[in-house]
Amino acid sequence: MQAKRLYFIDAVRAFAILMMLQGHFVDTLLEPVYKDESYTAYNIWYYFRGITAPTFFTISGLIFTYLLIKAKEKGQERLRIKKGLNRGLMLIGIGYLLRIPFLQWVIGEFNTYWLVIDVLQIIGLSLMLIIGFYCLCFKRTTLFSVVMLSLGFLIFVTEPLYRTLALPDLPLVISNYISKANGSIFTLLPWFGYMAFGAFLATLFYKHLEKQRFKPVTVISFFVVGYLLIFWSSYALKQLTIYTDIDLFLRAANYNYLFTRLGNVFVYFGIFYGLERFIKVPLILKIGQKTLSIYVIHFIIIYGSFTGFGLNRLIGKTLSPWEAVFGALTFLVVVCFMSFYYVKTNEFIYSHIRRLIDKLKGNDTSTRQSS
Numbered sequence: 001m002q003a004k005r006l007y008f009i010d011a012v013r014a015f016a017i018l019m020m021l022q023g024h025f026v027d028t029l030l031e032p033v034y035k036d037e038s039y040t041a042y043n044i045w046y047y048f049r050g051i052t053a054p055t056f057f058t059i060s061g062l063i064f065t066y067l068l069i070k071a072k073e074k075g076q077e078r079l080r081i082k083k084g085l086n087r088g089l090m091l092i093g094i095g096y097l098l099r100i101p102f103l104q105w106v107i108g109e110f111n112t113y114w115l116v117i118d119v120l121q122i123i124g125l126s127l128m129l130i131i132g133f134y135c136l137c138f139k140r141t142t143l144f145s146v147v148m149l150s151l152g153f154l155i156f157v158t159e160p161l162y163r164t165l166a167l168p169d170l171p172l173v174i175s176n177y178i179s180k181a182n183g184s185i186f187t188l189l190p191w192f193g194y195m196a197f198g199a200f201l202a203t204l205f206y207k208h209l210e211k212q213r214f215k216p217v218t219v220i221s222f223f224v225v226g227y228l229l230i231f232w233s234s235y236a237l238k239q240l241t242i243y244t245d246i247d248l249f250l251r252a253a254n255y256n257y258l259f260t261r262l263g264n265v266f267v268y269f270g271i272f273y274g275l276e277r278f279i280k281v282p283l284i285l286k287i288g289q290k291t292l293s294i295y296v297i298h299f300i301i302i303y304g305s306f307t308g309f310g311l312n313r314l315i316g317k318t319l320s321p322w323e324a325v326f327g328a329l330t331f332l333v334v335v336c337f338m339s340f341y342y343v344k345t346n347e348f349i350y351s352h353i354r355r356l357i358d359k360l361k362g363n364d365t366s367t368r369q370s371s
Contacts, residue, residue, distance in 0.1 A: 066202040
């Protein structure tokens with residue numbers, strides 16, 4: 001039986017990356033006076049912007065894990081693991097590279113801000129962790145599924161314990177992955193939790209995708225679970241406090257943005273999976289498959305990677321709301337066009353990684369022969 005392709009995954013990835021682009025554009029260039037909770041439009045925009053990163057992390061965990069598990073039945077598991085590790089290292093490397101201020105280094109100005117952690121490093125490290133947990137579970141899908149679900153829940157519930165964590169005694173390159181004290185945008189905790197929930201979803205798709213009525217049941221489940229997480233997860237955590245007398249559940253309930261955002265993500269998944277046959281548009285699918293190139297290009301344009309001169313310095317926070325809206329739309333079109341026709345980030349970096357590995361292997365072989 002031919003495996004079904006999950007087109008909704010590419011659609012969700014396309015939606016998430018476009019939301020990320022417009023979110024960064026507006027947040028970076030909108031005049032601060034308009035960032036006011038008294039403006040209804042801004043409140044709506046801000047709320048939906050907050051769902052973007054959880055969506056991106058969850059869908060990344062889902063697609064990677066699904067492909068990893070599917071590779072097992074094709075006898076390509078080792079190859080998929082190797083690709084996953086290479087991709088994880090590549091994402092970490094690109095994440096650092098985008099923040100290196102080369103011009104400042106040329107003139108002798110050095111600082112440690114380029115070591116702060118952003119989305120690419122966390123996704124890259126999370127992919128490697130998923131592979132590690134998969135191997136620790138002896139590549140048994142059921143055990144791996146339980147571990148991922150439990151890990152995601154544990155990371156979310158214990159958020160109060162590491163919310164303001166500072167690790168001054170650790171090397172900066174390590175502490176930045178765990179603490180935001182030095183300016184990291186994302187940290188491994190809690191964001192690996194979303195990747196873990198995505199991995200758990202992947203195991204469900206793998207086990208049940210070919211079953212009758214899987215799709216309608218899954219769509220309904222996404223909406224129901226999403227609703228429960230959004231409106232009832234705080235209540236459930238408070239009830240756990242009463243039954244267990246563990247104060248941590250109450251602390252998590254009083255600042256419950258993680259489970260709530262996960263509920264929003266599930267609602268998104270339900271919408272996109274339910275409308276899958278209507279969104280199999282080549283343009284949407286192509287955007288979903290070019291997320292890395294799109295991310296790299298937008299980062300360079302907005303934040304001035306390598307040169308230090310981006311829109312954040314050239315324009316600054318000067319745009320009115322309507323200018324920000326039309327500017328963001330134009331920005332989306334330009335970045336997508338460039339990623340489609342001028343940039344091939346994945347292929348470029350993978351080819352250079354392969355050349356480097358082959359060169360190292362060649363040097364190693366020649367060294368052994370000479371000895």
